[in-house]
Amino acid sequence: MRFAVIQFPGSNCDWDLYYAVTEGLKETALFVDYRATSFTADAVLIPGGFSYGDYLRSGAIARVAPVMQAVKDFAASGKPVLGICNGFQILTEAGLLPGALRVNRDQAFICQNQALTVANATTRFTNQYQANETIHLPIAHGEGNYYCSPEQLATLKANGQIVFTYQDNPNGSIADIAGITNEAGNVLGMMPHPERASDSLLGNTDGLRLLMSLCGKEVQPA
Amino acid sequence: MYHVKIYITYKESILDPQGETIKKTLHQLNYQNVASVTVGKYFEIDLAASDEAPEVEVERMCAELLANVNMESYRYEIEAVSVNEAI
Numbered sequence: 001m002r003f004a005v006i007q008f009p010g011s012n013c014d015w016d017l018y019y020a021v022t023e024g025l026k027e028t029a030l031f032v033d034y035r036a037t038s039f040t041a042d043a044v045l046i047p048g049g050f051s052y053g054d055y056l057r058s059g060a061i062a063r064v065a066p067v068m069q070a071v072k073d074f075a076a077s078g079k080p081v082l083g084i085c086n087g088f089q090i091l092t093e094a095g096l097l098p099g100a101l102r103v104n105r106d107q108a109f110i111c112q113n114q115a116l117t118v119a120n121a122t123t124r125f126t127n128q129y130q131a132n133e134t135i136h137l138p139i140a141h142g143e144g145n146y147y148c149s150p151e152q153l154a155t156l157k158a159n160g161q162i163v164f165t166y167q168d169n170p171n172g173s174i175a176d177i178a179g180i181t182n183e184a185g186n187v188l189g190m191m192p193h194p195e196r197a198s199d200s201l202l203g204n205t206d207g208l209r210l211l212m213s214l215c216g217k218e219v220q221p222a
Numbered sequence: 223m224y225h226v227k228i229y230i231t232y233k234e235s236i237l238d239p240q241g242e243t244i245k246k247t248l249h250q251l252n253y254q255n256v257a258s259v260t261v262g263k264y265f266e267i268d269l270a271a272s273d274e275a276p277e278v279e280v281e282r283m284c285a286e287l288l289a290n291v292n293m294e295s296y297r298y299e300i301e302a303v304s305v306n307e308a309i
Contacts, residue, residue: 057290093290100290100293104239105237105239106239107239107240147293148292149292172237
């Protein structure tokens, strides 16, 4: 399976994703420049970082980069798109996911290991997790406080679009939301970093199972 | 030529943690009569006249890029200026 990792000026988790795909997952990854207008891949990964220095709002400038039209077409074709951290912010700004990410409730940048609940283990991103399983992933963000209107929240709940929730809400996100999909279920945005929990050397492989879900690899019993 | 001033603030339903912190700090400095503080963004844009009314263009700029209408609201003032004045 071929994963495209999109690189914007200021992306800084691009190599982490590349490493998780090629070394952890043993699949193919390629970098796609933000100026590209087309690419060939089976899945798109939008990495974390500070695209365009977070000018105006996180993700607001990146979403008009040339490559984003190709990402929108890719998403419209039903293929999987995963945005992590700044990638999540870019996907909401691009209108591929509902809602927005506000400044954290306590104003501070939060960098810590975070307990999450897998609220929907039936998506193409989470089928290697158990329903309501507790997993741990690192978070590192200043603007991860998810917001959407009450109507949008009702839709998210009714469609099972809330995929990950925080167990001890660190940033004020509405309904403890850490990650959501679009209505079709092929676009996932999440603030926690699965690529930073994809190597047993780092003590945690909870994140690798997300990538394994995507390419239909089963978790081997320990 | 037009001189445009654009003000962007969080919608009322959105907590403004910076504004809250600044309000508390003003209280600490004994400005007890400060009832609320709103923090926002301010833009000045010089806009050459085009076929479109400036209000229409500015409205579109705000909704498309300058504000995130999910969480922010905007207002603007448009002032016509002579070209000499603008330079």
